[in-house]
Amino acid sequence: MSDIAERVKKIVIDHLGVDAEKVSEGASFIDDLGADSLDTVELVMAFEEEFGVEIPDDAADSILTVGDAVKFIEKAQA
Amino acid sequence: MRRVVITGTGMVSPLGCGTEVTWSRLLEGRSGAARVTTFEVEDLPAKIACSIPLGDGSDGTYNADQWMEPKEQRKVDPFIVYAVAAADMALADAGWHPKTDEDQTATGVLIGSGIGGLEGIVEAGYTLRDKGPRRVSPFFIPGRLINLASGQVSIKHKLRGPNHSVVTACSTGAHAIGDASRLIALGDADVMVAGGAESPICRIALAGFSACKALSTARNDDPTAASRPYDRDRDGFVMGEGAGIVILEELEHAKARGAKIYAEVVGYGLSGDAYHITAPSEDGDGAYRCMQMALKRAGIPASELDYINAHGTSTMADTIELGAVERLVGDAASRISMSSTKSAIGHLLGAAGAVEAIFTALAIRDNIAPPTLNLDNPDVETAIDLVPHKARKREINVALSNSFGFGGTNASLVLKRYA
Numbered sequence: 001m002s003d004i005a006e007r008v009k010k011i012v013i014d015h016l017g018v019d020a021e022k023v024s025e026g027a028s029f030i031d032d033l034g035a036d037s038l039d040t041v042e043l044v045m046a047f048e049e050e051f052g053v054e055i056p057d058d059a060a061d062s063i064l065t066v067g068d069a070v071k072f073i074e075k076a077q078a
Numbered sequence: 079m080r081r082v083v084i085t086g087t088g089m090v091s092p093l094g095c096g097t098e099v100t101w102s103r104l105l106e107g108r109s110g111a112a113r114v115t116t117f118e119v120e121d122l123p124a125k126i127a128c129s130i131p132l133g134d135g136s137d138g139t140y141n142a143d144q145w146m147e148p149k150e151q152r153k154v155d156p157f158i159v160y161a162v163a164a165a166d167m168a169l170a171d172a173g174w175h176p177k178t179d180e181d182q183t184a185t186g187v188l189i190g191s192g193i194g195g196l197e198g199i200v201e202a203g204y205t206l207r208d209k210g211p212r213r214v215s216p217f218f219i220p221g222r223l224i225n226l227a228s229g230q231v232s233i234k235h236k237l238r239g240p241n242h243s244v245v246t247a248c249s250t251g252a253h254a255i256g257d258a259s260r261l262i263a264l265g266d267a268d269v270m271v272a273g274g275a276e277s278p279i280c281r282i283a284l285a286g287f288s289a290c291k292a293l294s295t296a297r298n299d300d301p302t303a304a305s306r307p308y309d310r311d312r313d314g315f316v317m318g319e320g321a322g323i324v325i326l327e328e329l330e331h332a333k334a335r336g337a338k339i340y341a342e343v344v345g346y347g348l349s350g351d352a353y354h355i356t357a358p359s360e361d362g363d364g365a366y367r368c369m370q371m372a373l374k375r376a377g378i379p380a381s382e383l384d385y386i387n388a389h390g391t392s393t394m395a396d397t398i399e400l401g402a403v404e405r406l407v408g409d410a411a412s413r414i415s416m417s418s419t420k421s422a423i424g425h426l427l428g429a430a431g432a433v434e435a436i437f438t439a440l441a442i443r444d445n446i447a448p449p450t451l452n453l454d455n456p457d458v459e460t461a462i463d464l465v466p467h468k469a470r471k472r473e474i475n476v477a478l479s480n481s482f483g484f485g486g487t488n489a490s491l492v493l494k495r496y497a
Contacts (some may be wrong), residue, residue, distance in 0.1 A: 004259040017148060017149030019170070038216040038217060038220075042215055042216050042217065042376065045212070045213060045215070048212070049213065060395075067111060
């Protein structure tokens with residue numbers, strides 16, 4: 001797993017209080033990890049803070065899984 | 079009007095986590111006051127407070143993780159966790175865990191707070207200033223709103239009846255219990271989870287209340303002696319924190335399920351001073367009318383009062399309350415015991431009236447008046463027994479609990495032994 005993926009995973013574990021093994025690349029924040037809509041807003045804010053990127057609202061709406069977040073951040077930092 | 083009884087209690091207090099542990103320590107004469115060590119107090123005039131004893135949950139310590147998952151705690155101010163903890167305890171104590179649609183809709187929640195999530199508001203303010211609006215958490219608002227204590231308790235236990243809250247400064251807890259009792263009396267609910275919660279031990283609250291000249295500042299080096307209601311050397315209140323929750327229940331509902339009954343809520347009075355934003359009117363008129371209304375509702379003459387849990391904050395206002403009580407009870411003064419438990423636990427602001435109503439119910443249950451600590455030299459002479467230093471065993475069948483708040487908002491509850 002890339003450095004970005006590891007850091008995303010850690011944020012998800014910390015914020016949602018879920019076990020590390022559940023946080024796979026395809027895991028959906030809401031369907032698999034128990035997040036609600038406010039949790040996802042906070043997650044996106046945490047990603048922005050951690051990686052120094054801006055995630056506009058329309059982009060945030062399409063970040064539904066751990067993998068979505070990793071891909072967006074990789075692209076934004078490229 | 080239907081009759082209302084108390085069938086469960088729960089609390090988180092500076093003397094411990096739980097009603098019975100708090101009560102036994104209160105009767106032993108223990109104080110919850112200490113120098114604040116959790117944040118910088120050097121530049122604050124008041125450096126002491128009555129904080130909840132933290133720990134792993136054993137020996138009366140409070141362990142927030144037992145009551146709310148850490149990831150959920152992060153989203154709310156401590157006052158909400160205190161309320162959830164005390165409500166869990168109260169519901170368990172009452173043995174009331176509604177499962178059917180009918181029982182859930184017949185059970186409501188009415189928990190208040192004087193100020194709510196003060197510290198969280200300060201922190202969000204720093205975030206807004208330093209990092210901008212995009213960094214303000216989506217949990218900022220729902221984690222600070224005062225009625226979210228009622229909301230969280232309702233969600234956790236699926237209580238779908240009236241969901242309400244009270245914000246009347248230091249009268250909050252008493253108003254919550256009084257108003258919730260009325261909802262049951264009028265038939266809007268059969269059971270209410272009611273009380274108050276507060277988490278004001280933070281820099282901004284100590285700074286703000288110091289600026290109001292409300293806090294004790296003379297005994298930073300002798301914290302347990304600082305809260306001294308009625309004593310001539312008192313110089314202000316000591317900040318406390320915690321939550322008190324009662325389960326109020328319609329009498330026949332309680333009897334039908336064989337619930338234990340602490341006491342009956344027989345009277346509730348409310349009044350406004352219409353005088354000053356922080357000081358009570360000097361003639362004690364608001365307090366007097368409030369107590370009088372509560373007794374009238376109870377249909378009990380003042381001469382039958384056995385015990386009064388005073389508002390008694392350890393400020394100059396103590397003698398005003400005492401004067402109002404003397405006017406109320408007249409020649410019966412010598413039969414009355416009146417104590418201020420704030421001498422031991424400090425002032426829990428919006429939680430005070432609820433915690434003190436529970437103490438009042440326990441005074442009836444156990445026939446004992448809890449003490450007024452540090453009352454070495456009474457400021458004024460009175461025929462009323464102010465229960466100095468030591469708890470007093472005595473018959474207590476009818477008791478009144480007073481709460482008075484900034485803005486001149488007053489509440490009195492009258493409880494009676496259920497027999």
